[in-house]
Amino acid sequence: MSTNFLKRMNQISRTGLLLFISITLLSAYFLFPSSHKTPSFPTFPKDEYVYPLAQHVQEQQRPKRVGIVGAGASGSAAAFFLRRAGKVVKDRIGKEVLGEIVVFEKEDYVGGRSTTVFPHSDPRYRPIELGASIFVEANRHLVKAAKKFNLTTIDPDFGEAGVGIWDGTQFLYTTSTKQSYFSSWLDTISAIRRYGFSSPYRTDKSVKVLLKKFANLYNPLWLAEKGAPSSIEDFAERAGLGKEYTTRWGEEYALKVVGVGEKWESEIWEGSTRVNYASDMSDIHALGASVSMATGGAMAVQGGNWRIFQSMSEDSKATVHLGTQVVDIIPLQDGRFDIVTNTTDIVSASSESFDQIFFAAPWHSSPINKDLQSQFHEPIPTQKYVHLHVTLIGTTRRHASPEFFGLPSTTTIPSTILTTGHTSRNDNTPPPLFQSITWHGETAPGSGEYVVKIFSLTYLKESILSELLGEEPTWVLRKEWDSYPKLKVTATYAPVEPMRGLQYLAALEPWVSTMETQTISARDAVARVVEDWWGLGMGECRGGVDSWDWSCDP
Template structure:
């Protein structure tokens, strides 16, 4: 998740501390109506003297944590769960969609020397107290925590014509809160109850009683036992309407949250995506970059790490299993360097974005094509202390907010020109001096198209923008409603092949990537050794 709507949702929603998350679940859990399992076979138990060789494709949150979890289980005394792991990633860094930037620097991807300015998140920016894997990892790896936020100032929601909601610079007074209740009625309280219940259900899934029942192969089965089938099957506006939430609140508040968290208005994503967006309060990050968590996952896993374009996986060939053994997999890189034969593959990247040719496997037919939302993340270096009031049709002396979120679902005839704007912080005098006169600020903006220079001049004032750095991400899946089981990819699309990214179709966050990888690792260990973890890693003692 790239940005939160912290102040407003903290006032109106106040969920139980957090963004949604989910742990592993049992494929053997009874259901009122069992769903068809389209996954591949588990294969024979491991009966070879050497440890199984595992290839992990992708070194983001999912792949890096999978390598660490395999090492964790391999280190259990007397368990016999050792594996030999190799991690591949075509990027030259570990972290995937979690990485940092120094946008004021000549080379924004290289840390400047002798600077007191920390980098800013280019990709996934936040996690919260209930994200137990990430919180535990931060503590185990002794990484400093920063409260996520921006410069002091007001916040507003903009529909392209007017601010439909605005926070005063000094905060939310009792009178402002009363006006909000007058405007939205009981809708904030209805939504708060929905979010609190869902978060509480998910947090309970970390328990020993739940996790010890084993891993699951079907995300459809997961939604069936967590009560997510209905919100996952409906567009968010329809789902909240059925719960009695007023259209005004949905179109102004919930839509702003889904637009900034998933780049999608409420009538284009499912209800689970909206619930996740509304639960993104209490945000924190790792000082110096969240990717340090994932670097530590890989670094402490003991896995072989192959990075860069030469390590890009070109093809994966399945070798049919002999009568008394298991299928093997040949992983080939574009350069041939690092190619090898493995007993299992964890594909921890969106399959259809990888360009990998899968040979002699039914996996491609079992992994539905998943479109992703393109998002432009722009960093503007400006000496304007706030946006220009004139850009929003306001008098010049108006005290302007420094956080602005766009909502695209009101009756406004003009739509916002960006999804969000956030003044992150002022640069140090040394960094500012390199850009021009005055104090420069880092402003982070999201949009669905590149921002034009003329628009930035109007927004910040002629000549007030010294530099802009832009990154286009395929940031998150398009979370259209899930109406049939085959909308989800199986966790095990073929024998010895595991696909933790199947969960992104339901929820896409850093935390859920680590938990889905734990589920994939649990499934692999059950297939190879008949082992079922007694608890989630987050609840494991003395780790």
């Protein structure tokens, strides 16, 4: 083995996000962040890449007023990009073209599925991510936002004391629970014996191809040439991330297209899809499966990833109504809309109606009156979501009880336990009770109390939690929600604009659901609107820094 290879092996042993991050030191090819740097693109330094605005912009009688339903990743990003676009037009013509942006959020916080909670419900303890826990280096919008808003990013505290794969009956593989140069060598040798060299190498190649295609979504030249997508089908195919990925299952793709071994696919790859999307490789499309493996440079915002979307919302100067459900959207004769909420009859009088609505929530699970859909030119299909149980518990134990897994009391259990359903599906054995278990850090420095996060598809009784810990939990917090869509094989999606004046941001979710892709959905929705309103295009650069869509900004 080369010196460089061994150096990378030793470095990667400390990262530990998913099983394949700290389990297979041999797979540093695709785990070491520098191996997955997304390509950089030259920005446009000349004004010739600033396209003329539409002639009717000067004729606009009043600033546009916009309503956004939902203050999660897509809703907050829509407000952010829209304000940037409005500023570009104002700077060019010296006239205010965008007025009030009003955001309605049914919860009492901004961030949607990115939200934090506190141990013991006490804000003196460190916050714990309940939903969207991490983003990665390739997520350019989130990385750029963290820098723009001076948010500190930290390494996720997962897998620092070993990672294991549990199949419901036995551990198929575990790494060392103590970090040292010697233990890294042992893990490397053990991983090579079980998985070989070709599977991680081939996975690395497939992930690099994926990331190169994703990088086009930020390339100003590519965006300027392609323009705003008119549908998700159009968006996916022109990015090279369409039917090739979404019409075949992850299992088939990994085994037959990528060409990895069965153990790697069913243990490493499935361990990743089960923790990311609570889905087996046989029940998730290839794009969702592939995204689960693209984890180079994993990070989180200190204090919670929701701070990105809070900052985007604040930067947009939007008026945000928290704890406010939109129950009806009423189209008016002049093409504008009135909005009805649970706190008032009609938010806007006709003189202050909304010129545009961005619907940044799942349509069918929202409380909105569905009469509006009778005016849709294309229906929004029902989307099934994963119903996930998130269980947070406190404990004084550094590791799970070995007896819970049928092991001797002297055994040290890894701090991150991922799972596979492969054994259960093929041998008719009991499936794992959970998707993943992760020991996080202390609730407060020196407290001696640790946070444990469990993802499962069913409710875990208190007795099970006690057996897992070998003691009664010091506290328990449960969250049951529709966490993300079921990424079933598909070639068709919901319309991005079901009727004129209404952009549907959740249309992208069945393609792949991440915080980053929701910001992309928002950007593209804004692109469709501002092109129609003002003739503003995508990838328009002035000296490399004047892009409303962030594609040119350094």
